[in-house]
Structure formats: C-alpha cells, structure tokens
Amino acid sequence: MASAKAMGQVEQDHFVLKSGHTMPAVGLGTWRAGSDTAHSVQTAITEAGYRHVDTAAQYGIEKDVGQGLKAAMEAGINRKYLFVTSKLWCTNLVPERVPPTLKNTLKDLQLDYLDLYLIHWPFRLKDGAHMPPEAGEVLEFDMEGVWREMENLVKDGLVKNIGVCNYTVTKLNRLMQSANIPPAMEMHPGWKNDKIFEACKKLGIHVTAYSPLGSSEKNLAHDPVVEKIANKLNKSPGQVLIKWAIQRGTSVIPKSSKDERIKENIQVFGWEIPEEDFKALCSIKDDKRVLTGEELFVNKTHGPYKSASELWDHDN
Numbered sequence: 001m002a003s004a005k006a007m008g009q010v011e012q013d014h015f016v017l018k019s020g021h022t023m024p025a026v027g028l029g030t031w032r033a034g035s036d037t038a039h040s041v042q043t044a045i046t047e048a049g050y051r052h053v054d055t056a057a058q059y060g061i062e063k064d065v066g067q068g069l070k071a072a073m074e075a076g077i078n079r080k081y082l083f084v085t086s087k088l089w090c091t092n093l094v095p096e097r098v099p100p101t102l103k104n105t106l107k108d109l110q111l112d113y114l115d116l117y118l119i120h121w122p123f124r125l126k127d128g129a130h131m132p133p134e135a136g137e138v139l140e141f142d143m144e145g146v147w148r149e150m151e152n153l154v155k156d157g158l159v160k161n162i163g164v165c166n167y168t169v170t171k172l173n174r175l176m177q178s179a180n181i182p183p184a185m186e187m188h189p190g191w192k193n194d195k196i197f198e199a200c201k202k203l204g205i206h207v208t209a210y211s212p213l214g215s216s217e218k219n220l221a222h223d224p225v226v227e228k229i230a231n232k233l234n235k236s237p238g239q240v241l242i243k244w245a246i247q248r249g250t251s252v253i254p255k256s257s258k259d260e261r262i263k264e265n266i267q268v269f270g271w272e273i274p275e276e277d278f279k280a281l282c283s284i285k286d287d288k289r290v291l292t293g294e295e296l297f298v299n300k301t302h303g304p305y306k307s308a309s310e311l312w313d314h315d316n
C-alpha cells in the first residue's frame, strides 16, 4: 500500500470549515493565469504538492484548469485529496441560473463535484456588463433566493461547501439570518479587512485570503518592511506574505505562472514569523486594491462610486 504521502497527501496545515470538511492552507490562485494555466495547475499539484486550487467562471480559464486537474489525477493524485474552488459570477446571481451555471463549471473543470462554490461579488450585473459596471448595469440581487439554490447544490452532492467573496459586515449579517457560510475575502498586509475578519472569527466562519501578495497591481513583495523580514528569516518576500496570512488564521491562494514561484510559495511550513515581525507586517499601511482602475462605478441604488472596492466598502 503506497504511503499517504505517495498517494497524494502532503504535509501542510489544513483548516476545518463549518461543514467539517478540511481545506489545505495554501491553494493555487488562477486569476489572469493565462495560457500557462493547465501547466501551472498540473505542476503545482504533481511537483509542488498543492492540493487546493482556486478559480472562477469569470476568469475564462475553467477549461484550462480542468485540463491541469485531469493531468494531475491521471498522474495518480486521488481526487479526494484535492480541494477545488470556483465562483458564481455576478451576471448569474439569479436563483434559476445557479444550477445550470454550476453544471457548466463542473463540465469545464471535468469534475463531478466542487469542494467550495462561492458567490464572487455581492451585486448582480446585467449580461455582458463591464467590471466595474457602468450606470444601469447593476440589478437587484435576490440574495436569499440565490443562497437557497446554492444550498440545494450541497444537498444534491454537486458542491461540498458554499460561501461568499467580497461581502461586507452588513451583507454578511443579512446572509447569516439564513445560512452558515465560509467566505473568501481579500486579505493581505496592504488591505487587512480587520472589520470583516473579526466578524467572521466571531461567527466561526473560515476566511480565505486572496491576493496575498497584493495582486499584480500592487505587489507587496517589494515592500521594504516585507523585504527586511524576508532577509532576516532567509525566506523570500512572497513566502513571508503567504506565511503571514496563514499565521493570521486564514487559508491563502497565491497566484503565479512561474514554476519556481509556484514551488516557492508553498514552502511555508515548519517555520514561523516571530511575533515582533508579524506585528510589523500588520502595521503596513492599508492601501485598497482598486479593481480595474478608477473608472466610475455606478450602483443604481447607492452610486456613484469611484471603484468596485469603494462599493464594497459602502455598507461595511
């Protein structure tokens, strides 16, 4: 009998979700992963030991992610050791669209279930809307109706866990009236989201930190505080940022299209960031990542906003 490690398990932290399922601490992000996506997914799993992959229908690469997953499983990695997340895009935040949209995602990913399915942003958009949307492209969002359909996906065995991204405390409290949820939330030293993080901790909700390196627009790996701590610990700045997220109690989904970075980014176990350095990272100035530039972001009920992140903040 091959060892657990040989059969696909790797030594890394796991977080326990409210459902009792476990989520590997580090996942491979795939937003803007481009033409290398299938290779990156396969390499991450078969050569670097990743068992968690984060993607979304809106990234336009679920078929590529599916090819990478298929190749990894053909190489002997058992599906039960993989944790795959995808997301329901804003144009499909309509109850009757949830089942067919998820089925399309499963077809493109070549999977018969997802480990986690997330509402990508808490606002519904017209078909073909821009991001950030223009005036009149934001529609009413039947949050409870969509959530009921998401819960039916769990009952039908198509999804093991459901959650939300980019929710504010106000929206989270509204949704908590009718469900238990594990949200993914932007979390990096450059935008710590302390308010929503504390709210999730109180509610026992697991948080996944996305854009842990500050995303490509504001890559924190070059921040002087991060670089100083990395030099002191003899680790890369990327590893320090990823470790910070894990030590804070979140899972984390760094993206890279470079094999050596994919391998580097999961080498974050077996060491700790000392408390004084952890605190120094927590003190890095919050500087929100503005989504797709400062175009006017108009929401017909509250707008205008300068960006999606400002709408996100509106009713925090």
Ligand SMILES: NC(=O)C1=CN([C@@H]2O[C@H](COP(=O)(O)OP(=O)(O)OC[C@H]3O[C@@H](n4cnc5c(N)ncnc54)[C@H](OP(=O)(O)O)[C@@H]3O)[C@@H](O)[C@H]2O)C=CC1
Pocket: 028, 029, 030, 031, 032, 054, 055, 120, 165, 166, 184, 209, 210, 211, 212, 213, 214, 215, 216, 219, 221, 236, 237, 238, 239, 253, 254, 255, 256, 257, 258, 261, 264, 265
């Ligand atoms: N739920 C949501 O709304 C959101 C979810 N996400 C998810 O989170 C994932 C990660 O966030 P993302 O915004 O992609 O950005 P990250 O914070 O993961 O940063 C990715 C950028 O950092 C570079 N990079 C990767 N590794 C290193 C390293 N070790 N040192 C220095 N630079 C590095 C990458 O370049 P290169 O590729 O050249 O290595 C890329 O430019 C996404 O891919 C997506 O899956 C992201 C945003 C929103």
Ligand SMILES: O=C[C@H](O)[C@@H](O)[C@@H](O)[C@H](O)C(=O)O
Pocket: 031, 056, 058, 131, 132, 291, 292, 308
């Ligand atoms: O998941 C990543 C992000 O949420 C991304 O999907 C949105 O931010 C949108 O595509 C955008 O470009 O602003």
